[in-house]
Amino acid sequence: VGLNLTLAMLSRDAQISGLLLFLRAYKAFAARGHRLGWASFSVQNTPVHNIYAAIGARFLNPTGHWFWIR
Numbered sequence: 001v002g003l004n005l006t007l008a009m010l011s012r013d014a015q016i017s018g019l020l021l022f023l024r025a026y027k028a029f030a031a032r033g034h035r036l037g038w039a040s041f042s043v044q045n046t047p048v049h050n051i052y053a054a055i056g057a058r059f060l061n062p063t064g065h066w067f068w069i070r
Contacts, residue, residue: 003029003037019051026055040065 005022014021029037041048043062052059 003034005037005039018047019054022051023055 005026039052039057041052043049
C-alpha cells in the first residue's frame with residue numbers, strides 16, 4: 001500500500017514552483033500517515049527528476065510505457 005505521486009501545476013501561469021506545490025502535497029499526505037509512494041515520469045524530464053531527487057527519492061530501473069493514439 002502506498003501513494004502514487006503525480007506532479008502537476010495549478011495552471012500554466014502559476015506563481016508557485018512545481019517543487020513547492022509538490023512539497024505542500026507531500027507534507028499533507030505525510031500528515032495523514034503515508035510513508036511510501038511511487039511515481040512514473042519520463043527519464044528525459046530532467047526538472048521532474050530533480051524535484052524527486054531533492055526530496056530524497058530513490059530511483060528504480062526505468063521501464064518503457066507506450067501509449068497508442070489513433
